Amino acid sequence: MFRTSFSMDFFARNVRRLAGLWLIFLMVGGVNAEEPEWTRYVGVRKLDIADRTVQANAHGAVGDGQTLNTAAIQAAIDACAAQGGGKVVFDKGDYLTGSVFLKSNVQLHIGEGVRLLGSQRLEDYPEIHTRVAGVEMLWPAALVNVIGQRNAAVTGSGIIDGQGKPFWDAYWALRKEYEPKKLRWIVDYDAKRPRTLLVDGCWDILIEDITFQRAGFWTVHILYSSYVTVDGITVQNNIGGHGPSTDGIDIDSSSWILVQNADIDCNDDNFCIKSGRDWDGLRINRPTEYVLIQNCVSRRGGGLITFGSETSGGMRHIMARNLRAHGTKVGIRFKSARNRGGVVEDIHLRNITMDSVGVAVEITPNWNPSYSYSELPEGYDYRTLPDHWRVMLEPVVPAQRGIPTFKGIYIDQVNCRNARRAIFADGLAENPLRDFHFSDVYIRAQEAGKIQHAKDWTFEKVTLEAADGKPLTMTNTDNVKL
Numbered sequence: 001m002f003r004t005s006f007s008m009d010f011f012a013r014n015v016r017r018l019a020g021l022w023l024i025f026l027m028v029g030g031v032n033a034e035e036p037e038w039t040r041y042v043g044v045r046k047l048d049i050a051d052r053t054v055q056a057n058a059h060g061a062v063g064d065g066q067t068l069n070t071a072a073i074q075a076a077i078d079a080c081a082a083q084g085g086g087k088v089v090f091d092k093g094d095y096l097t098g099s100v101f102l103k104s105n106v107q108l109h110i111g112e113g114v115r116l117l118g119s120q121r122l123e124d125y126p127e128i129h130t131r132v133a134g135v136e137m138l139w140p141a142a143l144v145n146v147i148g149q150r151n152a153a154v155t156g157s158g159i160i161d162g163q164g165k166p167f168w169d170a171y172w173a174l175r176k177e178y179e180p181k182k183l184r185w186i187v188d189y190d191a192k193r194p195r196t197l198l199v200d201g202c203w204d205i206l207i208e209d210i211t212f213q214r215a216g217f218w219t220v221h222i223l224y225s226s227y228v229t230v231d232g233i234t235v236q237n238n239i240g241g242h243g244p245s246t247d248g249i250d251i252d253s254s255s256w257i258l259v260q261n262a263d264i265d266c267n268d269d270n271f272c273i274k275s276g277r278d279w280d281g282l283r284i285n286r287p288t289e290y291v292l293i294q295n296c297v298s299r300r301g302g303g304l305i306t307f308g309s310e311t312s313g314g315m316r317h318i319m320a321r322n323l324r325a326h327g328t329k330v331g332i333r334f335k336s337a338r339n340r341g342g343v344v345e346d347i348h349l350r351n352i353t354m355d356s357v358g359v360a361v362e363i364t365p366n367w368n369p370s371y372s373y374s375e376l377p378e379g380y381d382y383r384t385l386p387d388h389w390r391v392m393l394e395p396v397v398p399a400q401r402g403i404p405t406f407k408g409i410y411i412d413q414v415n416c417r418n419a420r421r422a423i424f425a426d427g428l429a430e431n432p433l434r435d436f437h438f439s440d441v442y443i444r445a446q447e448a449g450k451i452q453h454a455k456d457w458t459f460e461k462v463t464l465e466a467a468d469g470k471p472l473t474m475t476n477t478d479n480v481k482l
Helices: 009-011 013-026 038-041 071-082 165-181 184-190 278-284 387-393
Strands: 052-056 062-067 087-089 095-096 100-102 106-110 114-118 125-131 135-140 143-148 149-154 159-161 197-200 201-208 211-213 220-223 226-230 234-236 251-252 255-258 263-265 269-272 288-298 305-306 315-326 330-335 343-355 361-366 405-426 433-467 471-479
Touching: 038 288, 052 071, 071 087, 071 095, 071 100, 071 106, 071 361, 087 255, 100 106, 135 278, 135 387, 143 149, 143 361, 165 269, 251 255, 251 288, 269 288, 269 315, 278 387, 288 305, 305 315, 305 343, 330 343, 330 405, 361 433
Parallel strands: 052 087, 062 095, 087 106, 095 114, 100 143, 106 149, 114 159, 143 197, 149 201, 159 211, 197 220, 201 226, 211 234, 220 251, 226 255, 234 263, 251 269, 255 288, 263 288, 269 305, 288 315, 305 330, 315 343, 330 361, 343 405, 361 405, 405 433, 433 471
Antiparallel strands: 125 135
16 A cells, blocks of 8 residues: 555655654744644545556656657556556656656656656647636646546656756747737747646645656646645756746645645746636636645745736635745735736735745735736737637626735744845725735845735734835825834
């Protein structure tokens, strides 16, 4: 029987993780009586993998870094599933492959000295119906796919390398073509790029210890799934360049998720919570809820912990604690748009250390208009547009339904040094940012920043040190006092 993520064997073999858990215990002063009970139930409930090994090499896999092994690896997975499950393993080597699809009761084990290398040909990733950046559409399958399965795992101390640079280059070329045509809003959807690992419509899935490199697009995408554990992974996407949209971990309209002991260096949001975009996201209307992220590190990237910009289904009951950011663009980040909708509430962010970030806390419900708002330029016939263009252009009616809400946010025990700006909070006049609570916060930055269109904020033991000597600017606020 394969060990669960809670077994004694797991703890015995993971001293680094135990140290991190002990640090959490010390930082919060022991057991916190106010900790929500739901945090006890996140992640894999039970993982039961048969004690059986299937060798991918016995099914024709060749670790020479050149032979395309898609069919051989899939044959090994299928054979393992047909026998009732077990572990698929590899001899040491580099295995070039396109999309493979994991099945229930199978553990894909990428051991030490093994690398899965993503094909750099888009045709090796068949298109599937999925959700990408908040919109359901046809899109290339990921390199490793776990779709509609339960009781499965991707583990090992080896490497999954997306080899994404050709996809990065294709994106930038298309963006250069589209932006003069006022088509910035659709570039990310037309520039099709494979994710590295997709967990979609699954229960009880474990992702453990893998090092991910050079994702073509998002690295780990958890979509429409429940009871997933991501533990001890490393993401290194800034090797040989800076790939666009190479998020670290995206948790998307999913619940009962545990992410811990991750170290992420990417070129977009590091740990990101999502729940759908605009009309399509409101149609699905599925929240992300009951998520615990703990004992993690972000390096380069767009945001240590980001909520949005796809907020349409809502987000609630989320805790992120014992996080560190080094050189990340933004630390704590909330972003949405006027056509996105959704309620983001009951968010707890605790024990966060940041060094050399751009903005420590950023809240923008009118984020990046050229990307967020879809408008068809003159010269296009709506009747001949691709399906996903028409979905993106579908208006949110009534317009009020598209106004996002941020409320009930608790930010505690934050220490930030060498930031460019401490706080940037720019709410909406018609729906202010409500009930934000800061306690035990120290931020040293070049400038304090601003709060606009906010209501009922509390500050307890909060110190903002601004090198320029200017105070935090507050405009159009109600009951907000620092």
